[in-house]
Amino acid sequence: MKRLLNYLIIGVLIISCNQQKSKTPKNNEKTLTAKDFLTARLDSIQKNGKLIGFGVAMVNENGVLYENGFGFSNNKTKEKYTKNTVQHIASVSKTLIGISLMKAKELGKLELDNPINDYLPFKVINPNYPNETISIRHLATHTSGINDSDQYMNKAWYLTPNQDLSNVRTDYPAQQLNPNDSKVPMEDYLKEYLVKNGTYYDVNNYIDFSPGERYNYSNIGATLCALIIEKATGMPFDVFTQEHILQPLGMTSSGWSLEDIDISKHSRLYRNDYSLLPFYSAITYPDGMLISSSSDMAKYLTELVKGYAGKGTLLTKESYQELFREQLDEENFDGRDDTNPYNGDYSPGLFIGHSAKGYVGHSGGDAGVGTWMYFDKNTKMGRYIVINTDMGNDNRAKELEYYAIWDLMDEYFEKLKAEKEN
Template identity: 40%
Template sequence: MNSKLFLILLTFCSLYSCKNTDFNTIDENIIVKAVEVELDKKLDSIHKLEHFHGIGVAVVNEKGPIFQEGYGYLDRKIRADYTEHTIQNIASISKVILGLTLAKAIEDGHLTLDDDINKYLDFKVRNPQHPDTPILVKHLSTHTSSIQDGDYYELSYINLEEDAVNNPKIDQEELAFFHSMKSAPCLEAYLKEGLQTVDTTQVSYIFNEYQPGTAYSYSNIGAGLTALIIEKATGTSFKEYSKKHIIDPLGLKNTSWNVSDLDSRKRSTLYSTLELRYPVYRLITFADGGLYTTPNDLGVILTEIIKGYNGDGTLLKTATYVQFFKKQLDESMFKTEKSLADYNKGFNKGMFITYERDGIGHSGGDPGVSTLMYFDPKTNIGRITFLNTDFNSQEAYESFVATDSILKSYGPQLLKK
């Protein structure tokens, strides 16, 4: 028996006369508290390896949070603690909220998954290699549109700090890949340029050779295009529509697509190394990875997703959630040996949401950001991990994986709480 657990049980016994206490009837909360202590110790030990400045975690089920905590700092200079209420962007986990927003727009009758995307756009989009095959909304939500990222996607990041250039605290090598605020195009202009480029030799050419709907190829640009289509279909900005129908109904006070809406004192600095940071930035294709939130708020979202999976969601009707979670990919859509192997292990896509890692959810990675959010449909237990520092070694990556593994293994032991 773990020494901490034994000590807690011994203390309990001394308080309540062992001769009148059966260990089988000891308050289960005492056991759970011991598990929390052990879990906290393991997570703290990962932080003490000093691969990352800050780590945020949460474990939830369909009833709400089970465990949430932060480790390290949201800013190394001021030594402010990273907590479950620390704000940072969550990279591609944002696509799950994009998927929920799309599902709501479909439920409200603004569009359907089988619509040709050109129904909503002011410019025509077809794969030049398959000009007679329409790209449908469902192709975007399942990454089968034949739109890929390539070099063009690297032009999607915007530096929001005017004095970032030559700032010794900012990674200048990484900064070279960021747009300035003055040079950055809007979402529609950015997409129009890339999606109307037909010369395959241009860096802005972003289509692969496959017919739309026939091959899986992950696309951040396709996610950004989905947000634009939702705007056109609803007559409302995507950010406003998502806030009204997803963020506000869940009561999320520290979640927004606009970093300026949130308390900068709670926002984490993002680091490229342990010494250098990134500037505050945003994405032109914001819906693919630009949501700002906290481990606590994302836990609320994950709780709703778990409830929705089980027919008890509040954001969408049960039938809409069924459509949201429905697996859309088949074996023929995987064209590489690795992707086919992933499919055979259970990989699939619903409406932007992913089946993988023995669960349902999404992962995320952006400059200074690594995130995971998954739930186990067998236990209804979900786990969340935030990091605010890039991987700078194999050991750092292994620590990230270990954090998720620890949360996954301890989740069932916390359920009795």
């Protein structure tokens, strides 16, 4: 799903910015502060466009520079989307696996280059390379050879219980939303997916490259890493992240399930045609189901920027250096996109990536969700966007708006710089 956001070109960025400028109110723009200017322009994008609701946050290593919400969290009731509105953030969630992995290493519970089978209650073997060892680092850099087949896309997601389904669309083309009674424990699902003769085992669950040889983005591999953290630390992954990430950063509106958050603040999610999607979760929840607000994610992104600058609080300086260190070489890829400034697949660290243009972070996409979280490693300034509306491959207008939001945040950084100089 993440790749739905990664293959857009620079031309789209330029076109989008020009299109949105033509829609922006011009009255008194010269007298607006940088913050008011950004708010007015973002509000104009929402009102004139096709995104039902979205949140944004901007930070540097000293803290939050801007956070806000626009449009509606509920299109029927017209409840406002605010900086405190929560929704799941898709694959940006994987960055918490990376932080957790390094924290577990600091606690002496695991080593990155140890075989994964040292920690698992079942054996994971790529049938194409049965004598090759898969390490934890291979999982964290998406080079394990574990693949997301149809058995993942069709089985991983399920509807949450006790909800009215009379006015929602439960069908979704890219990921199947299954009945609640189809869910199984994460460990059981992974075993049945990865072990030969398992219920969800398929020859396509592994690629024909040896461990460490080829980059192949894998949600299943990420979830398996979360399970290894559980086994190594003796704590459920959601509890471990709550203790070592969410609580220390004061992310009080965040959690991994509807039971962990204030559901009254949860945005509804919408398909490409604006029909309502149901609430859903995933058996493989660590790979994309963190529920959070723009305000909480601003705290998290600030910590990542601090960590990159050697001033983080969650991990040691050395652990952050390893987290962000570019781990792969050109030979690990079957071609790379060096034109997209925000393509974290270009050069991975540990569940976080570097683009070819100097940005570090992660993006995400699920049914009714799009997210971007990146910071500029030179300026130490970061941006986060979360939307509650499918962009969809058949509606480039939404893509244009998404990129226009991102570009306006760039303008805001420049205006802040000018205001400071004046």
